[in-house]
Amino acid sequence: MDAAVFPIRRLDFRDLFNIYLRSYFFQGSFSIKSRQNMGFAFCLEPAGRKLFKNPIDRKAFQLRHTEFFNGNPFMITLVLGAVSHMEERVLDDDGLSLEDISRFKTAVGKATGAVGDRFFWRTLRPFGLVMGLLLSISYDIWGVALFLAIFNIPTMYLRWYWLYKGYMLGPKVVLELKNPNLDRASQTMEIFGGVFLAFLSVAFLSNKEYGFSWISAGTGGIFGLSIILFKLKKSHSVIFVICTGIAFIVSLIVNASLR
């Protein structure tokens, strides 16, 4: 990295890349009580090794980063980068304190949870799935490859981008959370995801192989019943078991009457 565009000097590309790779296992020691505290300290280890040569300082660094932490695993690099930057500034006595770091972690961790969960889990994942399913109609398992590509390529890029931005900008990186491109991408994917999923469902459920047989009518009936049960906020597993039971009884009756 060019020193001219990278004014903070202590962590080099290798350290940042190490943090990046570790961020993939951020949730390894997830616990209900302290959430991803150990994961946060684990990811930040390369920075700790570089910044604190004295064992006592290093232990203090480890202790303060094993405090409670909760954030989105895909956006965590943003916090990791910014905290590395802030730790350097604390070392340089550059207007930041350890309390600032702690407050920043708590506030931005929560914010990454809200933004990241919406973008990655509620939007990108279902969008990738629907696109993958569309492709798998004609190209079978290539649809699965497309799903993995749609989810993982942007995720890999964004993880690195946020780590770099976080390290460059420090606490100012919070502005990245309000990036309008993320919002626009989410909205577009939600629209296309919904449209294509409904298209696939209707086209599949009214498959011409079944024609307008009792199977089509039965599938439609089970579909309607399931929607009602989902609206009643019943658990997926319970609905599935109930509908399977009903479908089996209906099949037995129809099968007997067709004989």
Place this chain on the structure above:
Amino acid sequence: MEAAALLLFVAGIVAMDTSSGPQCLISEPVVSCTILGILFGNPEMGLKMGVLFQLLWLGYMPLGAVRLTDGNMGAFIAVASMLSASVLFGFGSDQLLAAEVPSMLYAVLVAHIGMLMTTGLRKLNRIRNDTVRAQLAGGETVSITSTQLKGIASSFIRGLLMAVFLIPAGILLIGFIRYIPPAALTALVFTSLLIWGTVAASAMIFFWLKGRKRNLILGSIGGFVWMLLFSL
């Protein structure tokens, strides 16, 4: 023997990817079941079962500390059991279709067991994390990396244990399909078709909840038009 070892290894990876990392979604049913289909020489069946479970549990996301049934492991163990039973007992095409129904029900059961095991694992992590923090506070030297690696390894072992105990149990359970009378077998084949109604509804409700009904209506109209055009 190699196939069994490979199956156990993949089970460990699926469990790890679900909760510990790298969370690149190879644990999602549509991926893991397709891999199983390829391993057992029946990729179409693997993909079909994967799509089915994927849509059923589309709304289940590992957000924060939410306790969710482990659909990923449920789907993996159930499909591995079904395909193993098919190879071991030489299922015919009707028997394989009928086996989908008990496999799906077995997946629901396994998913609940997976949830309980995940809760247990998180408790174990809490004890380990608290110990490390206490040691650090006392000025002791501890390896954060090894603590984290133990957490990741625990997830892998969870998957491995589930596969060791629940795949053979699943094979036995699904193997009973051979003794079912022909009328019930036919009914099960029909059930395997009808249940797509619930699966599609589960996926639709996920997008519906987000307050975007307009998109669903538009897509549904498109689906009907497409179907009519192809029927003509």
